[in-house]
Amino acid sequence: MSEAPTQVAPGVHRLGNALVNCYLIEDGNRMTLVDGGLPGFRPQLVSYLQSRGASLADIDAVILTHAHSDHTGMAELVRTDAPATVRVHEADEQMARTGKTHARDGRMLPYLRHPAVYRLFFVAGRLGAARTPNITELTTFTEGDLDVPGRPRIVPTPGHSPGHVAFHLPDRGVLIGGDALCTYNPLTGKRGPQLMPKAFAFDIGQAQASLDALERIDAGLLLLGHGEPWTDGPAEAVARAREFGVT
Numbered sequence: 001m002s003e004a005p006t007q008v009a010p011g012v013h014r015l016g017n018a019l020v021n022c023y024l025i026e027d028g029n030r031m032t033l034v035d036g037g038l039p040g041f042r043p044q045l046v047s048y049l050q051s052r053g054a055s056l057a058d059i060d061a062v063i064l065t066h067a068h069s070d071h072t073g074m075a076e077l078v079r080t081d082a083p084a085t086v087r088v089h090e091a092d093e094q095m096a097r098t099g100k101t102h103a104r105d106g107r108m109l110p111y112l113r114h115p116a117v118y119r120l121f122f123v124a125g126r127l128g129a130a131r132t133p134n135i136t137e138l139t140t141f142t143e144g145d146l147d148v149p150g151r152p153r154i155v156p157t158p159g160h161s162p163g164h165v166a167f168h169l170p171d172r173g174v175l176i177g178g179d180a181l182c183t184y185n186p187l188t189g190k191r192g193p194q195l196m197p198k199a200f201a202f203d204i205g206q207a208q209a210s211l212d213a214l215e216r217i218d219a220g221l222l223l224l225g226h227g228e229p230w231t232d233g234p235a236e237a238v239a240r241a242r243e244f245g246v247t
């Protein structure tokens, strides 16, 4: 992906870079930021909003698929500057508040032979991943529809993190899957629908089981935290991920 944000569905915009995505949902003249990307995405967000005749003040809410630092980057800054509320599943609340991550299901060592690892660390480092501000005020959720612009439906998909969720926009045919799946593996560099690697996962078995929830959703466009949008439906993405196996 080029660094330029793009509209990927009516009123749904993809921001970020080739390694990390976040999304903006427009609903009338109000907006929801889905995931906070990396702190260094902020100038891109501000200039993209400007190019569309909008500003940070039009963002009402930041909703998080989970609280890993490459998904919370801009959240605290948008919370204070828009201002906006930040919402996360209750099982990821402490991680969002403290920046302390959960135990992981795999070690990093086996991945260090892949050049993609170094690219990820370099890019994430340059964009401030290690300096992600903790989120000091949060609203938590568990299930149901979120009363924020776009009215996303929560799809609990734990495993990658304890409180991981996807967000479904049924009226737009869009499913934002976070890191329940990816189409670019940031540690191995492999492309195509697959689970995120074990070394980032809280419980890879639980992440595999959560694919059942995504498989059932009817959506023409699947948007993920890492990699290109997927247009062949969640069921096909899940089938390919199962075939791919765990990395």
Ligand SMILES: [Zn+2]
Pocket (backbone or CB within 6 Å): 066, 068, 071, 160, 179, 200
């Ligand atoms: Zn993650």
